[in-house]
Amino acid sequence: MTNIKTYNAISSKGIDYLKAHHYEINSDEAPKAILLRSQNLHNEPIDEDVRAIVRAGAGFNNIPVEELSKRGIVVFNTPGGNANAVKELTIASLVLAARPVIGAIDFANDTRGGDVSLRTESNKGGYRGTELAGKTLGVIGLGNVGSKVANTALALDMDVIGYDPGLNANTAWRVDRHVLHARNVEEVLTQADYVTVHIPLEEKNKYFIDADKLALMKPTAALLNLSRGGIVDDSAAKDALDNDKLRVYITDFADDVLFDNPKVIITPHIGGSTIEAEDTSALMAVRQLDEYLTTGNIVNSVNYPDINEPFTTKYRVGIIHENVPNMIGQISKFFGDHSINIEQLSNRAVGPYAYTMVAINDFTKDQQELVKTALDEIPHVILTRRYVNANI
Numbered sequence: 001m002t003n004i005k006t007y008n009a010i011s012s013k014g015i016d017y018l019k020a021h022h023y024e025i026n027s028d029e030a031p032k033a034i035l036l037r038s039q040n041l042h043n044e045p046i047d048e049d050v051r052a053i054v055r056a057g058a059g060f061n062n063i064p065v066e067e068l069s070k071r072g073i074v075v076f077n078t079p080g081g082n083a084n085a086v087k088e089l090t091i092a093s094l095v096l097a098a099r100p101v102i103g104a105i106d107f108a109n110d111t112r113g114g115d116v117s118l119r120t121e122s123n124k125g126g127y128r129g130t131e132l133a134g135k136t137l138g139v140i141g142l143g144n145v146g147s148k149v150a151n152t153a154l155a156l157d158m159d160v161i162g163y164d165p166g167l168n169a170n171t172a173w174r175v176d177r178h179v180l181h182a183r184n185v186e187e188v189l190t191q192a193d194y195v196t197v198h199i200p201l202e203e204k205n206k207y208f209i210d211a212d213k214l215a216l217m218k219p220t221a222a223l224l225n226l227s228r229g230g231i232v233d234d235s236a237a238k239d240a241l242d243n244d245k246l247r248v249y250i251t252d253f254a255d256d257v258l259f260d261n262p263k264v265i266i267t268p269h270i271g272g273s274t275i276e277a278e279d280t281s282a283l284m285a286v287r288q289l290d291e292y293l294t295t296g297n298i299v300n301s302v303n304y305p306d307i308n309e310p311f312t313t314k315y316r317v318g319i320i321h322e323n324v325p326n327m328i329g330q331i332s333k334f335f336g337d338h339s340i341n342i343e344q345l346s347n348r349a350v351g352p353y354a355y356t357m358v359a360i361n362d363f364t365k366d367q368q369e370l371v372k373t374a375l376d377e378i379p380h381v382i383l384t385r386r387y388v389n390a391n392i
């Protein structure tokens with residue numbers, strides 16, 4: 001049995017899937033893989049035998065990806081698995097930014113005991129809000145979450161302007177054609193009545209919304225951050241609120257500087273916390289993990305290229321290596337030199353790393369032993385794994 005170590009509350013759908021596929025969870029054996037949500041893995045020792053780490057969720061800033069890549073550990077996430085949940089909380093946040101719902105609920109509860117109807121009707125004028133229809137929503141990041149938010153806002157009769165320089169032919173189609181594409185983030189910030197940020201916390205995005213960008217926003221605007229703490233400079237946001245340069249700030253990430261501020265609404269990182277999103281993300285995660293551990297196929301990796309081929313031969317060898325010249329030449333030569341016939345060879349690279357998958361039918365025990373030890377000695381090869389097709 002292969003042991004999988006888990007952190008955080010992983011949906012039972014994911015755990016049951018693993019158990020039904022001959023894995024054990026958190027046993028005494030050295031784990032072959034880690035399955036987690038937001039657990040911070042930076043500064044945590046990762047067991048020698050670990051071959052894969054799967055984030056059941058979108059953001060992977062809690063995982064030391066660079067360090068793991070050097071060890072040949074494949075890191076996966078589950079893109080889109082919780083996007084609908086975040087979209088719905090973002091829409092709820094827009095409504096909370098437009099209408100004083102929370103204060104109104106508190107007031108309604110306070111009317112208990114007196115002439116409820118009289119007190120309610122005579123004081124409800126203090127809880128008048130505005131409508132989203134006709135206002136402009138700026139969406140920064142039009143990925144799985146941002147595209148859904150943008151499209152839904154159109155259905156609420158908002159004008160939507162989006163900014164995402166990373167869109168490509170595969171991802172751009174998700175965005176409704178009525179969403180205006182900004183040439184730069186400044187266009188979004190200056191035009192929007194509501195700004196919502198849906199980008200990953202990478203080095204380049206740390207404090208992406210800082211004092212300078214806040215200064216470009218309308219003083220009547222609302223800022224929403226359901227992406228990550230650290231993407232908005234919360235101290236700068238607090239200053240903008242205190243100086244009437246920003247009307248309201250809603251964030252899914254608590255921060256000491258934001259507490260006890262009537263212009264701030266904080267939720268406790270619940271964007272992806274729905275039953276549906278947790279089930280979907282966990283199932284995506286365990287399927288991707290099982291696929292990698294049993295066939296070598298890589299789907300939704302954040303550090304290595306995806307290779308997803310039907311497993312039609314008896315054996316496969318997956319080779320994780322650096323993306324440098326002549327690797328395919330050296331790998332092919334190795335197999336040729338040892339009289340191992342290659343049925344198919346797939347190779348893809350992303351950034352500094354590459355993955356080569358070699359499909360084999362005739363593979364003696366001696367040849368398999370040789371591959372296990374000698375292939376790793378080719379310079380720039382990081383890790384080699386052999387896969388046996390259980391269906392042949």
Ligand SMILES: NC(=O)c1ccc[n+]([C@@H]2O[C@H](COP(=O)([O-])OP(=O)(O)OC[C@H]3O[C@@H](n4cnc5c(N)ncnc54)[C@H](O)[C@@H]3O)[C@@H](O)[C@H]2O)c1
Pocket residue numbers: 058059060079080082083086140141142143144145146163164165166167171198199200201205208226227228252269270271272273
């Ligand atoms: N609150 C929650 O519980 C919750 C749930 C899911 C995701 N998230 C966060 O939201 C982020 C986005 O999620 P997603 O599923 O949409 O990810 P995604 O990868 O599908 O989309 C992210 C998009 O942001 C774009 N982008 C990156 N940097 C940018 C920048 N500086 N300006 C404009 N666009 C930029 C990328 O090109 C990409 O299209 C995640 O990385 C995660 O941190 C939070």
Ligand SMILES: O=C(O)[C@H](O)COP(=O)(O)O
Pocket residue numbers: 037038056057058059060082269270271272273
């Ligand atoms: O990046 C994500 O997917 C979200 O932040 C959800 O995090 P969680 O799985 O800890 O709820």
